[in-house]
Amino acid sequence: xxxxxxxxxxxxxxxxxxxxxxxxxxxxxxxxxxxxxxxxxxxxxxxxxxxxxxxxxxxxxxxxxxxxxxxxxxxxxxxxxxxxxxxxxxxxxxxxxxxxxxxxxxxxxxxxxxxxxxxxxxxxxxxxxxxxxxxxxxxxxxxxxxxxxxxxxxxxxxxxxxxxxxxxxxxxxxxxxxxxxxxxxxxxxxxxxxxxxxxxxxxxxxxxxxxxxxxxxxxxxxxxxxxxxxxxxxxxxxxxxxxxxxxxxxxxxxxxxxxxxxxxxxxxxxxxxxxxxxxxxxxxxxxxxxxxxxxxxx
Amino acid sequence: xxxxxxxxxxxxxxxxxxxxxxxxxxxxxxxxxxxxxxxxxxxxxxxxxxxxxxxxxxxxxxxxxxxxxxxxxxxxxxxxxxxxxxxxxxxxxxxxxxxxxxxxxxxxxxxxxxxxxxxxxxxxxxxxxxxxxxxxxxxxxxxxxxxxxxxxxxxxxxxxxxxxxxxxxxxxxxxxxxxxxxxxxxxxxxxxxxxxxxxxxxxxxxxxxxxxxxxxxxxxxxxxxxxxxxxxxxxxxxxxxxxxxxxxxxxxxxxxxxxxxxxxxxxxxxxxxxxxxxxxxxxxxxxxxxxxxxxxxxxxx
Amino acid sequence: xxxxxxxxxxxxxxxxxxxxxxxxxxxxxxxxxxxxxxxxxxxxxxxxxxxxxxxxxxxxxxxxxxxxxxxxxxxxxxxxxxxxxxxxxxxxxxxxxxxxxxxxxxxxxxxxxxxxxxxxxxxxxxxxxxxxxxxxxxxxxxxxxxxxxxxxxxxxxxxxxxxxxxxxxxxxxxxxxxxxxxxxxxxxxxxxxxxxxxxxxxxxxxxxxxxxxxxxxxxxxxxxxxxxxxxxxxxxxxxxxxxxxxxxxxxxxxxxxxxxxxxxxxxxxxxxxxxx
Numbered sequence: 001x002x003x004x005x006x007x008x009x010x011x012x013x014x015x016x017x018x019x020x021x022x023x024x025x026x027x028x029x030x031x032x033x034x035x036x037x038x039x040x041x042x043x044x045x046x047x048x049x050x051x052x053x054x055x056x057x058x059x060x061x062x063x064x065x066x067x068x069x070x071x072x073x074x075x076x077x078x079x080x081x082x083x084x085x086x087x088x089x090x091x092x093x094x095x096x097x098x099x100x101x102x103x104x105x106x107x108x109x110x111x112x113x114x115x116x117x118x119x120x121x122x123x124x125x126x127x128x129x130x131x132x133x134x135x136x137x138x139x140x141x142x143x144x145x146x147x148x149x150x151x152x153x154x155x156x157x158x159x160x161x162x163x164x165x166x167x168x169x170x171x172x173x174x175x176x177x178x179x180x181x182x183x184x185x186x187x188x189x190x191x192x193x194x195x196x197x198x199x200x201x202x203x204x205x206x207x208x209x210x211x212x213x214x215x216x217x218x219x220x221x222x223x224x225x226x227x228x229x230x231x232x233x234x235x236x237x238x239x240x241x242x243x244x245x246x247x248x249x250x251x252x253x254x255x256x257x258x259x260x261x262x263x264x265x266x267x268x269x270x271x272x273x274x275x276x277x278x279x280x281x282x283x284x285x286x287x288x289x290x291x292x293x294x295x296x297x298x
Numbered sequence: 299x300x301x302x303x304x305x306x307x308x309x310x311x312x313x314x315x316x317x318x319x320x321x322x323x324x325x326x327x328x329x330x331x332x333x334x335x336x337x338x339x340x341x342x343x344x345x346x347x348x349x350x351x352x353x354x355x356x357x358x359x360x361x362x363x364x365x366x367x368x369x370x371x372x373x374x375x376x377x378x379x380x381x382x383x384x385x386x387x388x389x390x391x392x393x394x395x396x397x398x399x400x401x402x403x404x405x406x407x408x409x410x411x412x413x414x415x416x417x418x419x420x421x422x423x424x425x426x427x428x429x430x431x432x433x434x435x436x437x438x439x440x441x442x443x444x445x446x447x448x449x450x451x452x453x454x455x456x457x458x459x460x461x462x463x464x465x466x467x468x469x470x471x472x473x474x475x476x477x478x479x480x481x482x483x484x485x486x487x488x489x490x491x492x493x494x495x496x497x498x499x500x501x502x503x504x505x506x507x508x509x510x511x512x513x514x515x516x517x518x519x520x521x522x523x524x525x526x527x528x529x530x531x532x533x534x535x536x537x538x539x540x541x542x543x544x545x546x547x548x549x550x551x552x553x554x555x556x557x558x559x560x561x562x563x564x565x566x567x568x569x570x571x572x573x574x575x576x577x578x579x580x581x582x583x584x585x586x587x588x589x590x591x592x593x594x595x596x597x598x599x
Numbered sequence: 600x601x602x603x604x605x606x607x608x609x610x611x612x613x614x615x616x617x618x619x620x621x622x623x624x625x626x627x628x629x630x631x632x633x634x635x636x637x638x639x640x641x642x643x644x645x646x647x648x649x650x651x652x653x654x655x656x657x658x659x660x661x662x663x664x665x666x667x668x669x670x671x672x673x674x675x676x677x678x679x680x681x682x683x684x685x686x687x688x689x690x691x692x693x694x695x696x697x698x699x700x701x702x703x704x705x706x707x708x709x710x711x712x713x714x715x716x717x718x719x720x721x722x723x724x725x726x727x728x729x730x731x732x733x734x735x736x737x738x739x740x741x742x743x744x745x746x747x748x749x750x751x752x753x754x755x756x757x758x759x760x761x762x763x764x765x766x767x768x769x770x771x772x773x774x775x776x777x778x779x780x781x782x783x784x785x786x787x788x789x790x791x792x793x794x795x796x797x798x799x800x801x802x803x804x805x806x807x808x809x810x811x812x813x814x815x816x817x818x819x820x821x822x823x824x825x826x827x828x829x830x831x832x833x834x835x836x837x838x839x840x841x842x843x844x845x846x847x848x849x850x851x852x853x854x855x856x857x858x859x860x861x862x863x864x865x866x867x868x869x870x871x872x873x874x875x
Contacts, residue, residue, distance in 0.1 A: 012498055016403075019400075022396060022400050023408070026400040027400075027424045027427060032442075033431065033442045037441055040441075060775065061759065089336050092333030093337050095330055096334045100327055108338070109337060112337060112341045113337060115341060116340065118527070119344065119345075119527075119577075120526070120577050121529060123344065125561065126557060127343075129562075130561075130567060142750040143779075145752045147792075165337070189319045191322060192319060219434070219437070220435070221437045221529075222533065226562060229782070231779060233778040233779060257441060257534075258533055259757055259782070261444055263670075263757070264759065265671060265675050273441060276441045279437075279438065284430065284433075287433045452680060537638070538667055545634075549664060562783070563790075
């Protein structure tokens with residue numbers, strides 16, 4: 001009896017040991033990813049310098065010029081466009097699902113959102129290439145090729161819609177019932193309650209939803225390569241109307257990496273890893289902002 | 299002013315005002331309904347475009363012949379389906395044991411009372427890493443896979459490189475979902491099992507894991523979807539040869555990657571759409587399985 | 600009573616872990632030379648694929664895989680041993696020759712660079728000077744070169760492309776391609792973009808030409824294979840395969856096949872110019 005027990009005990013220890021190794025391996029892998037990218041990026045930061053790298057306007061690997069500003073501006077502009085289009089719809093959708101939609105409508109809309117979230121990004125890119133780019137090309141502005149920020153923003157807006165809607169909906173649903181009942185009891189209409197009580201109470205959750213949407217938009221790669229034109233320029237309006245800036249081509253940080261990595265050697269390769277580091281830091285900032293917003297909520 | 303009740307001012311006092319408020323509400327709700335409609339329309343626009351233009355191309359020949367390359371995108375998608383399957387098996391085969399094992403350690407051992415301070419610290423470090431990496435764009439994992447597997451370890455553009463990079467991509471999510479699934483198992487289950495004289499591992503294997511099963515399975519299925527959808531990582535690690543891979547060291551194309559190449563480089567838009575239809579159907583099936591599993595979970599809880 | 604389970608599980612877990620981390624061990628054995636890997640230029644890729652297929656038909660036990668990536672990747676892959684053979688559609692830069700002194704270059708064919716426009720563009724030919732102006736962003740309207748009063752949309756390859764490097768050398772004369780250019784990562788993507796974008800212009804390998812786009816005469820010479828072979832068409836560059844050190848074994852056999860009569864016949868029939 002005693003012998004048996006100790007054998008089981010040792011088997012348990014062995015398994016624990018294996019699991020511990022497993023856990024350590026997972027941790028090592030996770031941190032190795034960040035570390036390796038930093039190591040590969042380091043020569044670029046050292047040789048080019050942080051400021052010239054971040055603020056340089058010229059990215060010409062052939063001439064050893066590595067300025068990331070065009071891609072930073074491109075990423076920010078396309079994200080801005082996506083947020084402008086996607087967030088109002090996403091939040092409205094969340095409010096609709098949480099407050100207004102009858103159950104049968106929810107049963108239709110919710111799987112639709114799930115599917116939207118699951119469709120591979122290349123399929124969105126394909127849709128952009130086949131439908132949006134020719135559509136945008138119809139806008140009669142000289143130099144408008146259809147490829148550019150507008151097409152990319154619309155694609156991204158659809159892609160971040162599920163993120164924004166799902167997290168906002170959770171936030172709206174978690175608003176305490178007493179708030180609603182109090183407001184309704186005071187004679188407010190349902191809409192007044194939503195706009196005056198529920199949404200303000202869910203504000204930090206909605207902010208978190210938007211920030212996570214921004215994170216998703218910043219990180220998208222393939223769909224961007226397909227529709228944004230990949231030109232290494234700081235986007236400028238095509239004519240006197242400042243909105244035509246969105247008809248300009250651009251390149252995102254992610255696209256910069258994907259398009260050039262397989263070509264790159266030496267300092268060029270380091271500069272692409274440095275692009276990755278910049279992207280990494282941007283996303284970290286965005287995500288920690290989202291965490292802060294979430295924490296304020298609870 | 300932090301109390302939300304005071305934010306909405308001007309509750310109706312007269313009948314006219316009340317009518318005005320009703321009107322405003324009707325208008326607002328119309329807009330909310332419109333947002334619901336937009337979500338459906340966006341989905342329909344994408345799905346219908348792709349399906350309408352792609353469904354015609356799908357037949358047995360399309361599914362069961364391999365691409366022949368060339369600038370007109372001849373051939374079907376057979377080898378890309380197989381490559382996708384290989385990669386799913388490879389990435390999940392690597393990431394799932396690693397992720398679930400790590401999660402078991404974190405939840406069942408490290409946070410245990412007999413767990414030492416070191417392991418509690420380790421869990422924190424791991425959680426930080428997992429949280430950070432879960433939000434990182436996939437192209438970063440591509441960079442990592444490229445420099446480590448393709449370049450430094452000389453695996454080249456290959457299934458092996460892509461599989462390892464893909465495993466790293468889904469590892470954080472694997473750990474997190476498995477952890478969450480394990481945490482939903484009530485403490486009383488474990489206590490009852492231990493009280494009956496079972497060892498810790500017996501408890502984990504016979505009680506905790508079966509109870510956490512649907513949750514873990516959901517995580518695995520979601521990861522299958524993620525690998526099928528992923529393009530950026532494989533774009534920089536898998537090479538893109540349309541041939542059927544013959545070993546771990548040969549390159550290949552997943553369906554998503556094939557779609558990208560067809561859309562970008564050939565005139566075969568319809569075949570790109572057809573590949574898109576196959577992808578969408580796969581994702582729908584995956585969503586249905588997840589739904590089924592979570593319904594099962596909900597029914598039990 | 601539960602012991603067999605515990606043991607079995609331990610074994611399974613260990614096995615899973617080994618498959619997890621030990622994938623590397625299985626690859627050494629497959630390295631036995633019945634495989635050739637080629638990586639690099641997307642211009643060379645379709646030709647290399649045909650040459651590989653023809654060779655594999657004669658030697659069914661051999662497997663040749665051809666992957667893209669671009670000329671720079673071809674050079675890097677060959678030098679770094681990532682691929683057995685690298686493909687490049689441009690000549691090695693001085694810096695690369697210095698960095699990788701043991702790279703051997705084999706010219707397997709010559710290829711013309713075609714200037715293509717959207718089929719709706721009325722212009723039929725351009726001079727190299729005009730091309731330089733258009734691609735440098737100095738000439739921005741088709742009107743300036745005899746076409747409609749429409750803005751020219753420039754499509755180019757990104758840096759690192761051999762076709763771009765050759766184009767810059769043959770046409771641009773040290774001037775930079777305009778930043779406004781849409782940049783696409785392959786010959787196919789350039790063709791597709793030009794074919795679908797009105798008033799656009801781009802350049803690509805002869806091997807990718809088809810009826811979807813209109814190829815322009817350059818300096819009055821039509822972009823035909825004959826003109827290129829006779830060196831009358833001005834934009835011609837070599838297609839190279841690279842090996843690290845002197846090739847041997849299977850790699851040498853394949854290279855001999857390519858440079859022999861059979862291979863060169865394929866080069867000819869695929870629309871490239873054979874090396875004589």
